[in-house]
Amino acid sequence: MRAFLTDRGATEGGAAPGAAIDVGALDIPVQSVPDDKPGDYGSPVAFGLARALRMNPAQIAAALATLVELPEGVKRIEAVGPYLNVELDPGSFVRSVVDAPLAAPPRRRKIVIEHTSVNPNKEAHVGHLRNIVLGDALARIERAAGYEVEVQNYIDDTGRQAAESIFARRYFDESEPEGRKYDHWLGELYVRLGQAKETDGEAIEAGVTEVMHALERGDLRGEVERILRAQLVTYGALGVEYDLLVWESDVVAAGFLRRGLEVLEALPTVFRPTQGKFAGALVMDVSAFMPGLEEPLVVLVRSDGNAMYVTKDIGYHLWKVGRLEGLRYAPFAVQASGATLWTSAPDGESEVAGRTFAHGDQAVNVIDARQVHPQTIVRTALQMTAGDADIEPLHHLAYEVVTLEGQAMSGRKGVTLAIDTVIEEAIRRARAVVEEKNPELATIADVARAVGLGALRFGMLKSEARRVIDFRWEQALSLAGDSAPYVQYAHARASSILRAAAETVVPEGSRTAGADWSLLGPLEVRLAREVARWPSVLDAAAEADAPHVVAQYALDLATAWNGYYNHRGPNGKPDTSVMRAESGLREARIALVGKVRATLAFALDSLGIEAPEQM
RNA sequence: GCACCCGUAGCUCAGUGGAUAGAGCAGCCGCCUUCUAAGCGGUCGGUCCCAGGUUCGAAUCCUGGCGGGUGCACCA
Known part of the structure; x- marks a missing residue:
């Protein structure tokens, strides 16, 4: 039954249709029904049975519809052609949606996410912006999905x-x-x-x-730190925070390279060829994990005795997943949220009370797509040293480059654009619009900031990471259409209704006083169906390390809510007014709007975007 | 040459093997005596790169092409 309510897709048997026709562990896919077809959720389950039963799917669906007992909360089950559709009871469905939690329960698994990792030698530019925003959104999404998350920023000092x-x-x-x-x-x-x-x-x-x-x-650490602190001001302005800075010099001093090599040398796939082109070098045979490679041997230590960079990276990642110890830690700064930013430090403490760094069940690296090969080697090394771990120890979130008006960014050629510059312009443009649309707003500065930064971040997040982004001002800072401000506006509208409602009733889940759920109808169901998708969206985004899934959902929910808000009945008059609705219906609608608002805010927060109450 | 990624409306993009492929932008026509018009409705716009294959069913999976991007690993 849950499957019908949550649109989660396939579930195990147990739902009534399976029982009725003696197919035990039947896969029952569930999907949303198109708007012009009867029902709310439907299943093409009859297609799969057609062959075994030697009947056509429409007949099977029709038979199922008569056999199935109506579970609670379902108003009707009917065959629509070969599909088996259910129509939900609006009251109980909306009520269950209103009561569903937004965050997933804790999973007792830790993910170590590395992002930003900008060289400490210059200001960060919009290419880095994609990395930072992607990584920060991913961290927020994984946390919302129930994982323990540690965000590391690697400092190549x-x-x-x-x-x-x-x-x-x-x-x-x-x-x-x-x-x-x-x-x-x-x-x-x-x-x-x-x-x-x-x-x-x-x-x-x-x-x-x-x-x-x-x-x-380590003689010039202070010099590097000064640059780093300037860069951190930029990240702070974006609302991005970290748990730990990991300095390359500390990784070297901790001996992760040497100790990583000891781990690797114990592997049967790691050896020193005595002849051939790799004579004298230490190599790793990765063919078992990376099939189809022209050259299956990866050099770890060159024949001149110098280690390859990737070997150091392997050592570092063995630490990330808890197989090496040895860094020391010290507090570095207090961030805007009040959380302490820690750093690795030569003279730090090896234990920090109440915290355990690294020891991830999985590491995720936000690094551009040109690094796929070295990242694959690191992952392969982790897999080989872990024996047969069933989960991938390392995931590379590979994103494509950001170009500038079609040109590849290059500091030397002067084709670059600083994040600080873009932030300033984004807020300036947003402020102009806020002042025009809502001049008497007391919080103009805050709203301009939320809207400007939101638009900027959303533009970096709404498409898949593997797509090239060409940065253009009008597009990146657009305040209309498929944008953060569109979602924020929907949120502000809902907030506005809830402010008015607060004077009469206090919405508190389905316990809202005076709600008569039986007065709700198909319009509320349609909106609630969109809200109901959130848990599976969050889960899918977390599973695939794909923030764009959340961004697309935020747009979908805002669209559904705007559509509901503006809906007109057959007489051409608005028929979804909340505060003007009859008593009972009004309270039920308030509860639903409250859930819509909370879901929009939660989805935006998962992307690191603020949701102003007014704009 | 080999490997990986991409190819969907004029442009930018969504689209967990399922119902007539959807948004935004651009164009055209409408909607504020209504809880925020940063909104909503309508309209125009498609050989889902091509050709085979698998499947009851393919934009989605497989194979082979074509076009574009990236990488080629005793560099960091």
């Missing part, structure tokens, strides 16, 4: 990029410009250093190398 920016500051030796955000300024010096290489290449190369060595020793 020993890389060439950080070294170049830090060296550029020394090289040009200019005083810091007043009022300029530090990461923007260093980004500019970084680009200038690239240009200066043409005339002064050797000296610059020597200087950068020296800085790299200093970074490896």
Whole structure:
């Protein structure tokens, strides 16, 4: 019966149709019925039985319709052609929808999500924005779906990029410009250093190398930290928070490379060829996990004794899933929500009271699609060292690039756009619209921020990650149509009704005082059907690591609600008014609108988008 | 050359093997004496890249093409 109510799709047998015709574990797919067909939910179950019963599906459906006992809450079961459709009792259905929880129960499984991981050497740009927004939405979705989530931001403080920016500051030796955000300024010096290489290449190369060595020793941590803190201001402005910063130099110091190698060398698939092109190197045979590869051997340690980057990455990921220990932790900052941001630190504590870092049952990496190959190797290594784990230890959320008006972004060519710039413009544009539409609103600044940032984030989330996004201002900051403001507006409308209602009744689930559920009809059922989809949407999005599923649902629910709100009866007059409805019906509608509002807000929150009460 | 991803309305995109493939934008026509018109209704617009195959049923699964993007791994 639950299946009919939740539109969850296939369930095990047990539903009445199965029992009636002696098919035990029958798969009964359930789907929403198109608007022009009778019924609310329907099933093509008769198709599957046609062969075994040697009857045509329409006959089977007709027979089932007469045999099936009406479960509670179902008004009617009828055959519509070959489909078996049920019409729900509006009152009990809407009531059950209103009472359903929005968040999933805890699952006792931990997911370690890594996102952002921007090189600490320049300001973050809109390409990074996609990563950050995707990762943050994913973290929120997984939490709502019942998982314990830890968000890590990896800081590559020993890389060439950080070294170049830090060296550029020394090289040009200019005083810091007043009022300029530090990461923007260093980004500019970084680009200038690239240009200066043409005339002064050797000296610059020597200087950068020296800085790299200093970074490896950890001597310049303060310099990196300063850039990082400037970048974190940007993420904070987006409403994004992290649990832990993991510094590459700390990963190196913890010996994850060496200790990871010890784990790997115990594998039968890891060995040192004595001849052939890999003679002298340490290689891993991945053919069992990555079939169809032209070259099934992956080099872990080169014949000159130097480890490959991917090998360090494997060590790091062994730590993420709890198979290596050894980082030390220290508090780094207090974030806007009040939550502490922790960092790995050479002089930190190995235990933090009340927290256990890493030890994920699964790791998810938000990294661009060009990294599929190395990510697959890391995953394969984890699978091989784990024996036969039935769950994937690592998932790569691969997203495509963001181009700028059709051009690939490139700092050196000046084809780039800072997130800070985009945020400012997004809020500016939103503010202009708010001031025009609702000038007497007391919270204009807050609403402009919620709407502008919402539009920006939503634009990055509404399509599948594997699609290329071409950033264009009008499109990215659109405040109409398939956008966050569309959903936010629907939410504000519902809030407006609930404000008015609060003066007469207090909606509190189906216990709303004075509600007469029997007065509800097909219009409410249609709206409630959309609300009822939420748990399965959340589940599917979490399962597939696909925030766009939530974004698309938010649009669908807003559309259903707007349609209900504006509905007119045969006489051309509005027939869904809440506050003007007769007593009893009014209270039942208030309860439903309350659920719609809460669901819209919850879905938006799962995407990291605010839902203003007024706009 | 090999591998991965993409190809759906003029444009940007949804579409867990099921009912007549849907939105937004753009175009055209309507709707504020009604709880927010950032909205709603209507209209125009489709060889779901092509060809085979599997299936009662394919935009969806399989094979082979074509077109575009990305990667090619003793680089980080």
